[in-house]
Amino acid sequence: MASQRIGEIGSSESEPSSQHVPYGVLHGITTSTSSLMNQGSSFDFGELEEAIVLQGIKIRNDEGKASLFTSKPAATLEMFPSWPIRFQQTPRLVASLTSPSLTNPYGGSKSGGESTDSGSTELQFDTDSPISVKASSSDHQNRAFDQIQQQETATNDVLRTETSQNQSTAKSYQEKKKGASSTSEKTLDPKTLRRLAQNREAAKKSRLRKKAYVQQLETSRLRLANLEQDLQRARSQGLFMGCGGNTSPGAAIFDMEYARWVEEDERQLVEVRNGLQGALTDNELRVIVEGYLCHYDELFQLKGVAVHSDVFHLINGIWTSPAERPFLWIGGFRPSDLITMLMQQLEPLAEQQMVGICELRHSSHQAEDALTQGHEQLQHSIVHTIAGGPVVDGVQQMVAAMAKISSLEGFVRQGDNLRQQSLHQLCRILTVRQAARCFLIIGEYYGRLRALSSLWTSRPRETLITDDNSCQATTELQMLQPSHSHFSSF
């Protein structure tokens, strides 16, 4: 690379224009830091000069070269009259820093650090040149860029070794450079002072900017962690919060309230379980059972409010866990199915109770059929209204459709009413202990459905091949073992 530079010097020096002579010499000079400069470009030697001033490099040379150096700024200024020297040179310096020879030893961290500063910083950060960087580090005591400081010192060491490895011609140039430092160190003209001050300001600004950026990164990292936690919690409950555009406020409120209800339900379930396992009197159990009934009444009240605000949300069942959705009937569970399930579990029943429960199942089944028929007719009627005939105009059609939606609300209300009445009647038929067992069974049943839902939502998606499905199922079953508390039978 050094030889290449020298070659370029030769070619540029052959040019007749007087402007290029100092340019060529600049090139020659830059071979001292040859590994840094990728491009043949103008280079304000004044920056190195100031850096050397600050650093106090001891190598002094003949002052005859001072004239050469002092003429430099003028020459370079003439070359790019529209740009101040500062802005013109620093991109080159930055480019030099990002050259492979420099970045390789440090994995690009230093130059990366420098280049992550905002663009304007790069332009103003005069102290980008390796030696001047070290200079600024000594100048500005309280630096936020400790890492960069270390890297700078390390870089400087490498550069020093590199410079020491350079050819003798390069060395002579280096001596010339050092020579200039001795003179300017003694003079410290106002220009240099101004430049130094500007350097300090620029460095400070870039430090502040970097601090702000880092703070921003930290806060967004915290926020991301919180969001992930919330998402995890929501997923584990088997709930799906629909995306903002689709959920109405009524639906969102209901989802929240339902989530709270589910938490309360789990707590009550634990209470019932403890009540059954412990030796509680019937009266105490009755208190628990009635508490559970009130808990369900609260749910129906919540649903009553939600029906009015967003009936479609209740009907589409997105507020339930995925595994519950196939069994949904007009926005909730089907009472006769629940009673059938309970009958199987509550085996030792007295004759009278058996009769009572069978009758309850029969009557709720009849009511369900009636409501289903009415609901179907409503659906046909809505389809007919929306499809519209040739006679009906748009506004009338919409008004009729809206009226039908309000009758849909009526159906969901009646469905909930039936569910509530069935639960109350069940508690009337059964003894207190049986009723407690009943609630325990129901609670566990839905708990298992929710667990199944969360298991299903978190299943590995990549295995779509049927061969893998079997081993997938086994791994899932293994996963089920730890959560045994969920599945405790009694």
Next chain:
Amino acid sequence: MNQESVMHYQVDPWNYYMMRVRRRRMEEEDEMERVMRIVSESAVVIFSSSSCCMCHAMKSLFCGMGVNTMVHELDQDSKGKQMEKTLMRLLATNSTTLPVVFIGGKLVGSMDTLLAFHVNGSLVPLLKQAGALWL
């Protein structure tokens, strides 16, 4: 009657107002009588609307139980609106709550009361008592 009211209007607004109130009360009584007359005609009487789907559900429920019901479609009755108002007054509600069912001449209520009675187990005895259901 009309002339009298007009005269009173010109002379005595209060009296005219009182006459209007009395007339409305009489009409309401007429309506109530009419309703009572209708519901006593059959064991189970449903006041419904032909386009209402909940009414259809109630009809299916009785059908499924094998109960013969007399259905009075208010939207096809000339005085349907007034009867609906009467029913609303009977149920002490402001919203239109068709269907309304009477069993054995007595008011049962709208769909939710009926379902509650049915789940409760008290509907069947009531029907048997009214003679609408055998066994």
